[in-house]
Amino acid sequence: MTLPRRRVVISGASGGIGSAIAKALAVQGHELLLCGRNSSKLNQLKEELEGTGHQLLTADLTTAAGLKTLLAAAQAFDADTLINCLGVNQLQTLSATSAADSERILNTNLLAPINICRTLLPLFQLKPSTIVNVGSILGSIGYAGSTLYCASKAGLHGFTEALRRELADTKISVLYLAPRATDTELNNQEMQQMNQQLGNKTDSPEWVAEQLCQALAQRRQGDLYLGWPESLFVRINALLPRVVDKSLLKQLPIIKRFCQGTTPAPQTAGERHEVS
Numbered sequence: 451m452t453l454p455r456r457r458v459v460i461s462g463a464s465g466g467i468g469s470a471i472a473k474a475l476a477v478q479g480h481e482l483l484l485c486g487r488n489s490s491k492l493n494q495l496k497e498e499l500e501g502t503g504h505q506l507l508t509a510d511l512t513t514a515a516g517l518k519t520l521l522a523a524a525q526a527f528d529a530d531t532l533i534n535c536l537g538v539n540q541l542q543t544l545s546a547t548s549a550a551d552s553e554r555i556l557n558t559n560l561l562a563p564i565n566i567c568r569t570l571l572p573l574f575q576l577k578p579s580t581i582v583n584v585g586s587i588l589g590s591i592g593y594a595g596s597t598l599y600c601a602s603k604a605g606l607h608g609f610t611e612a613l614r615r616e617l618a619d620t621k622i623s624v625l626y627l628a629p630r631a632t633d634t635e636l637n638n639q640e641m642q643q644m645n646q647q648l649g650n651k652t653d654s655p656e657w658v659a660e661q662l663c664q665a666l667a668q669r670r671q672g673d674l675y676l677g678w679p680e681s682l683f684v685r686i687n688a689l690l691p692r693v694v695d696k697s698l699l700k701q702l703p704i705i706k707r708f709c710q711g712t713t714p715a716p717q718t719a720g721e722r723h724e725v726s
């Protein structure tokens with residue numbers, strides 16, 4: 451099954467997952483409006499894409515001015531699909547973060563996708579359209595060292611579910627895509643080392659993009675959690691949070707040491723703690 455040709459706005463297109471999604475969609479013949487702040491990365495991506503008709507928008511989508519230019523560009527582009535893939539992350543305990551960190555993370559990961567959806571909705575009202583918000587497994591499993599990120603993604607999950615139900619009587623379908631750890635620049639070296647020590651599995655952005663393309667082709671709606679056993683932990687966390695509390699408690703000393711920047715010695719496979 452394939453998705454009929456779409457005109458897709460991708461926010462966060464200059465990032466690891468966004469650019470992999472762009473490449474996978476371009477191969478299928480879709481035309482793309484690639485958004486990000488880093489124009490050289492966007493230009494390079496456009497050169498690498500199959501097909502013609504792709505366009506670029508360099509804008510900070512956490513600002514009113516950025517949203518205004520997005521609306522004008524998406525209108526001229528005649529967009530019918532939105533993939534919100536922008537995001538930021540920070541590995542830190544709450545007490546070591548600042549109010550500015552809260553603002554940056556919540557503005558980028560939660561308020562920006564909400565505002566982008568609101569801005570583009572009028573364009574989508576009269577035609578079959580799709581909205582995808584890229585969340586995270588950590589939007590459904592609270593994780594130490596990621597309080598602000600988890601708050602932003604949990605908010606995005608709630609927003610996306612409500613929006614899907616609000617638009618159920620329209621031709622707009624809504625999908626929440628929740629990857630687990632993925633190999634991109636979002637995760638700094640410490641986060642990557644921490645995931646390795648904890649035995650947390652990491653996917654490639656290309657695999658994540660492939661899962662999204664399949665979901666789009668199947669006209670899938672609702673929540674799509676990627677990765678096993680993480681997608682199972684989401685269900686266990688919803689039903690039996692104490693079980694997950696106990697399991698994550700074992701990881702806490704390692705997470706806290708990475709938050710403090712003191713890297714613990716590598717563990718043997720037998721010493722690793724997984725969420726189970």
Ligand SMILES: NC(=O)c1ccc[n+]([C@@H]2O[C@H](COP(=O)([O-])OP(=O)(O)OC[C@H]3O[C@@H](n4cnc5c(N)ncnc54)[C@H](OP(=O)(O)O)[C@@H]3O)[C@@H](O)[C@H]2O)c1
Nearest residue numbers: 462464465466467486487488510511536537631632634636
């Ligand atoms: N990597 C993971 O482990 C992982 C796991 C689960 C979910 N996710 C989610 O997947 C999405 C993509 O993440 P990624 O791994 O591809 O991260 P990434 O490589 O760091 O890319 C982040 C993207 O967000 C854009 N962005 C950040 N702030 C922006 C702003 N103010 N205005 C416009 N664009 C902005 C960046 O654009 P510029 O650099 O051009 O500003 C970049 O394109 C995020 O929502 C992330 O939370 C990632």
